[in-house]
Amino acid sequence: MLIDWFTVIAQACNFLILVWLMKHFLYQPILHAIDEREKKIATELTNAEQKKAEAQKESDEFKHKNEKFDQERAALLSKATEEAQAERKRLLEEAQSAAAALTLKRQETLKKDEANLHQSIVRRTQQEVFAIARKTLTDLAETSLEERMINVFIRRLHEARLALTSGPMIVRTCFDLPSAQQAAIKDILGSEIDTQFETIPDLISGIELTSNGQKVAWSISDYLTLLEKGVNQDGIESSI
Amino acid sequence: MQLSPDETLFWKYSFLKLNATIVFTWAVMFILAVGSKIITRNLSTTLERSHWQNLLEIIVTGIEKQIEEVGLSNPHKYLGFLGTLFLFVAVSTLCTIIPGFEPPTGSLSTTAALALCVFIAVPFFGIEEQGLREYLKSYVKPTFIMLPFNIISEISRTLALAVRLFGNMMSGAMIIAILLTITPFIFPIIMTVLGLLTGMVQAYIFSILAAVYIAAATRVRKAKEIKS
Numbered sequence: 001m002l003i004d005w006f007t008v009i010a011q012a013c014n015f016l017i018l019v020w021l022m023k024h025f026l027y028q029p030i031l032h033a034i035d036e037r038e039k040k041i042a043t044e045l046t047n048a049e050q051k052k053a054e055a056q057k058e059s060d061e062f063k064h065k066n067e068k069f070d071q072e073r074a075a076l077l078s079k080a081t082e083e084a085q086a087e088r089k090r091l092l093e094e095a096q097s098a099a100a101a102l103t104l105k106r107q108e109t110l111k112k113d114e115a116n117l118h119q120s121i122v123r124r125t126q127q128e129v130f131a132i133a134r135k136t137l138t139d140l141a142e143t144s145l146e147e148r149m150i151n152v153f154i155r156r157l158h159e160a161r162l163a164l165t166s167g168p169m170i171v172r173t174c175f176d177l178p179s180a181q182q183a184a185i186k187d188i189l190g191s192e193i194d195t196q197f198e199t200i201p202d203l204i205s206g207i208e209l210t211s212n213g214q215k216v217a218w219s220i221s222d223y224l225t226l227l228e229k230g231v232n233q234d235g236i237e238s239s240i
Numbered sequence: 241m242q243l244s245p246d247e248t249l250f251w252k253y254s255f256l257k258l259n260a261t262i263v264f265t266w267a268v269m270f271i272l273a274v275g276s277k278i279i280t281r282n283l284s285t286t287l288e289r290s291h292w293q294n295l296l297e298i299i300v301t302g303i304e305k306q307i308e309e310v311g312l313s314n315p316h317k318y319l320g321f322l323g324t325l326f327l328f329v330a331v332s333t334l335c336t337i338i339p340g341f342e343p344p345t346g347s348l349s350t351t352a353a354l355a356l357c358v359f360i361a362v363p364f365f366g367i368e369e370q371g372l373r374e375y376l377k378s379y380v381k382p383t384f385i386m387l388p389f390n391i392i393s394e395i396s397r398t399l400a401l402a403v404r405l406f407g408n409m410m411s412g413a414m415i416i417a418i419l420l421t422i423t424p425f426i427f428p429i430i431m432t433v434l435g436l437l438t439g440m441v442q443a444y445i446f447s448i449l450a451a452v453y454i455a456a457a458t459r460v461r462k463a464k465e466i467k468s
Contacts, residue, residue, distance in 0.1 A: 011353035029280035036285035
């Protein structure tokens, strides 16, 4: 008989004991170690995932901040550029307006100076010209010239046919009038009118008839005065 | 010539006896238990671990994976029984390279004991999984007529388990013994290597068949759960 039943039972018992031994010495420790390792790995993986997520979050946050910073910087730069440009424009305008004002002022000053100088030159020239003219005419003034002048005066007076007033008349001359000429003037004016004769050297060869605010005159001094007035008027107009 | 190590008796008292089968079984148990204890004494739970720990982890996880592939969804539960079956038969085969060692699996008493354990474990796990009533119902499926055939199937497959393992292991040992007498050099070594291979295959077949039987006994309830 190949089967020994005692051995069968003994081997069955041995096998069950072996199962128990293997459970306690092999499977449980090994499985426990594997489980522990898997847990550790899972924990490490979870931590790694968390860290990765945190790192990703921080990276995103950093990127976001960077972008925001860039935008702010660009905005600030743009604003600063605009402000600088505006300030530059304003300063430029100010400088231009100041320069223009200065130029205008300078031009005005120059014009004024020019006008003053011109006036001064004109005045001086006038004065010199008139002085020379006066001196020349004074030097040339003689009785014969006076006589001719009185004659011209009488002719003009005759031509003018003035409505003479009844008041006294004053005749001013540079030199004393000869009696013939005084009589000729009295004839023209009329004997009923009181005629007075005065001698004024400033007239420079001339005669002047004055009565109640009316005046009829012919003298080189008047011509010179008119010329002076005309020259002065031209000078003012040219300076303006 | 002895067909079984049962015939080698070391001690006997009444019906109690200490034969080579039991002694070599204790030796295998000692190697397995002490070896496991020594290796698992300082287990590392980090990524750094010893080669022996690696080996044991590979074996244990490999067995677990095989059990899962057979169809048992909770391999932890069956690992103790099925894993020990595999390891016992495999280590018994491996030890045949030790001169003078006779594998206990070469004894029909041992294979019968193992088959008996499987014969008891199948209804044990089946009843535990689906309850006594449901488990017994599986014997009358698909019809009541199938009851005797199912019972015969249970007994015959248990017998087949025992005889298959015994036949393979015993024949291997016998061939080596015969070859030793005819050609004592080279051929016995080749046959020992072949015996190692067949022994490993038998260990795998024995444990896988046990797993399949247990899976068949526990599957009905799972099928119902899937349907519901």
